[in-house]
Amino acid sequence: MRLWRRELWRLALLAALGTLVGWPLSAPGLGLAAGIGLCLLHHLRQLHALYRWLTRHPQSEPPAASGLWGELFDRLYRYQKGQRLTQQRLRNILQRIQESSEAMRDSVVMLDRHGDLEWWNNAAERMLGLKAAHDRGQHITNLLRDPRFVGYFHARDYREPLTLSSPIDERLILQFQITLYGDDERLVMARDITRLHRLEQMRRDFVANVSHELRTPLTVLTGYLETFGSYLAHDNAASLPPRMARGVDLMQEQTTRMQNLVNDLLLLSRLEIDQGGEDHVRLVIPDLLESVRRDAEALSGGRQRIVVEIDEPGDLIGSEQEIRSAVSNLVYNAVRYAGEGRCITLRWTSHLHGACLEVADDGEGIDPVHLPRLTERFYRVDKGRSTATGGTGLGLAIVKHVLLRHDARLQIDSRPGRGATFRCLFPAARLHRSATEARPARQA
Template identity: 35%
Template sequence: MTETADARAAITATLIEAIGAPVILIDAQGTIRALSPAARSLISGLDTGKQLALVMRDPDLIDAIDDVAQRGGRHVVELVERVPVERTFRIHIVALEGDGRRHAAMLTFEDLSEQRMTERMRVDFVANASHELRTPLASVLGFIETLQGPARNDEAARGRFLGIMREQGLRMARLVDDLLSLSRIELRAHVTPQTPVDLAAIAREIVDSLMLLARGREVTIALDLPAQPLRVAGDRDELLRLMENLIENAIKYGRRGGRVEVTLASAGGEASVAVRDDGQGIAPEHLPRLTERFYRIDTAQSRETGGTGLGLAIVKHIVLRHRGRLTIESVVGQGATFRAVLPALPQTPG
């Protein structure tokens, strides 16, 4: 390479590294020569000197890059990544100068994840809401017709029906709130939270807020926390919701007069939140489906306790957004343990 070519390549690399959008420059042999910081953070494993095809192994993308390298011109490819979360990119591949047989190329990435997620959420929201709201709405309408007709002058019936209608209205409100919460979490699934959050402080806050519910069911909550703050990179509101859903479920579905154990720990660069109840446990066939939307082991009990069938789905999506994992362990007759494991931040004194 001549001195002029070296200088030109250095200038090009400097320009690309200053770009705020995800951009990758590869030479005629497919080796990464420059990439922007946004590209580094978007796709793990990218670095100068590496073969792009060894990092991004999608066959359609590799074929498009090869075609541009041989023929020049441009290609547009849509790429869907499934791991660690589903993301969709539109990649523009443009040929640059060549050596006579093959061309260098520049790749620019357009993140379509939020747009695709919004479209899917809109469809899912309509389907789920219409299905789950139909029963309480039909109940409310039926009572209204009765109050307007046969029970118009029946004071006792009016009081009883209005009480039931209020409960059905509250059920619909809870359902809409949970659907909106789930939609917001899914919408941001591809954006990893970065704010330091102390899980121990969240656990104390949630346990304090649920003491009235626990006393109502004569449940004892045992809180086991580490001596130091247990920090993760997270969204505080979502982690509050995660902790609240797990502990509230343990209180509601565990044994009346029983014990709920909340244990926070750290090991191997991970922080774990384990919530154990001493209830009747969960049969093995139900465990794989517990985090599905609207899946209920006992529909009547879930609705009686005010459940919407979305609590564990919300927990699962919060854990996935925080790049963690959720495990469920249970033996029938011996209770259940729900454990959320998240990447921990390095501990600091105090």
């Protein structure tokens, strides 16, 4: 501010001096103009020096000047020096990020807001076959043409990863994960999970083979126990000590439980291995729910009230065996764990955006801490109670896999003392379009 006032005083002094010089010559205005012109000429010279410095040698020392112009040159020089240091730091950071990305074993691909390729690391070249000379600027779906990836990319729902084979080597199994950032830009990462995939396949094969091999000895054991049990039932029980008779009953009970476990393991293995889809037909949901209700009432033995509610009629496209298995598991769990005297409701609702199949009870409920793990194999909220009820611990895992095969998802709501609600949410693509028109004809 002090320099600015000094510059104003200099202008005023030159104007006054020019006026005094022109006064004896009877031209004070001309003298005033000459004084202001001298001041303007000084500023034009300094402005020209600034222009030459900025356009020719911006990184050199600023021109020598005094007063306001000297302060301006010094400030610009310090600002430029700070900007150069900031730019250098940013370049170093970007270089380190690029070097670390190049060192990653996972593929990293950067896309612009249109989905065109901008940059990728060396791993992307090995796993995806990208070539810098030809592929830069190409749309990602022009290079990764698998319909599943194209659908995953355009769906913009990247909460879950996508597993696919590499486009250049089918033996290589990759897990894709897309992240949105910036101005609708995308970061595509691909991990090599070939080893994990093989281990998972080995686990599935092992469970399937062991379960299959266990069926034969269990069948033999069950047959002999049934024969022995029928022999004791015909007035021969008195010839056997009470402890041995109780042992026969326990063997029959545990053999039945083992058979149920083997059957569930085989079903779960089939759901994991088989792609499905061939047996998908139009399912009349009210009839299916009514059939499940009758089976559940037989299991309950009158201890609970089981009702079916159809809020909006509509048919589903899917596998009748798998959907029946999923619904039965949910209802049977409610029968086992809801408690005596409770009400279990099977509710179906369909609308333009999808459908919901709901199994709700007003029983004891489940602590929310257990909800994220309920669909894990053999996970039990109460191990003692689950063992007593004869459950295998695979029911909800089967439900999850059945829903995944039908493009659906499971939603669980429960609170202690407020019952539990299990919702199977199906997309609109799984509904039969003419279901609402066909329903009156079937009822007639």
